[in-house]
Amino acid sequence: MSFSLSQIQGIGQAASGAISGIGGAVSDLFAAQNDKATAAADIQAAGLFGQAYTQAAQNAAIAENTGKFQQVQTARQVSLTQGTAAATASAGGLRLSGSAAAIIRSNAQQGAVASQEISMQTGINVNSYMEQAEADKAEQTQALAAAAAAQAAAKSSGIGAIFSGASGLVDLGSAAFQVAKLF
Numbered sequence: 001m002s003f004s005l006s007q008i009q010g011i012g013q014a015a016s017g018a019i020s021g022i023g024g025a026v027s028d029l030f031a032a033q034n035d036k037a038t039a040a041a042d043i044q045a046a047g048l049f050g051q052a053y054t055q056a057a058q059n060a061a062i063a064e065n066t067g068k069f070q071q072v073q074t075a076r077q078v079s080l081t082q083g084t085a086a087a088t089a090s091a092g093g094l095r096l097s098g099s100a101a102a103i104i105r106s107n108a109q110q111g112a113v114a115s116q117e118i119s120m121q122t123g124i125n126v127n128s129y130m131e132q133a134e135a136d137k138a139e140q141t142q143a144l145a146a147a148a149a150a151q152a153a154a155k156s157s158g159i160g161a162i163f164s165g166a167s168g169l170v171d172l173g174s175a176a177f178q179v180a181k182l183f
Contacts, residue, residue: 003182014175021168028161035154042147049140053133060129067122071115078111 082104089100096104 007178007182011175011178014171014178017171018168018175021164021166021171023168024164025161025168028157028164032154032157032161035150035157039147039150039154042143042150046140046143046147049136049143053136053140056129056133056136060126060133063122063125063129067118067125070118070122074111074114074118078107078114081107081111 085100085103085107086096089096094100
């Protein structure tokens with residue numbers, strides 16, 4: 001029995017195509033698994049960014065309530081100081097004029113300044129937490145988009161594996177048929 005060069009080359013090309021197709025299928029399957037793992041990690045990251053968003057928003061609410069509480073404390077302290085000054089002046093037989101009135105006026109001004117400082121700092125704190133919350137929300141959205149892209153890539157790789165495997169099997173069948181024709 002003798003084989004022609006073209007017959008051997010045909011079998012070699014079919015076998016090469018079979019190996020290439022099956023190798024492509026295996027590669028695509030690994031790519032699909034990698035894409036699925038990436039999607040799972042992105043979904044987990046999105047969940048963590050969602051938690052960070054919630055925490056930052058809660059911190060903003062706490063900062064706002066803390067500022068309101070500090071405002072009340074400052075107003076109470078000013079009221080106590082003014083009451084003490086008025087009582088001291090009255091106990092000494094003085095009228096609320098002159099130095100006593102100046103002290104009360106000065107306390108009221110200091111209280112107003114302190115209240116403004118608290119208001120400004122509260123606004124800064126709340127805005128800072130809200131900016132962080134918005135950044136976390138954007139990161140969550142980005143992670144969810146990346147997860148969707150990875151899931152689509154996994155699906156595409158899975159489909160590619162099917163076609164590569166089918167192509168490899170066709171080439172393997174062709175090689176087997178050509179070998180069978182030789183005998």
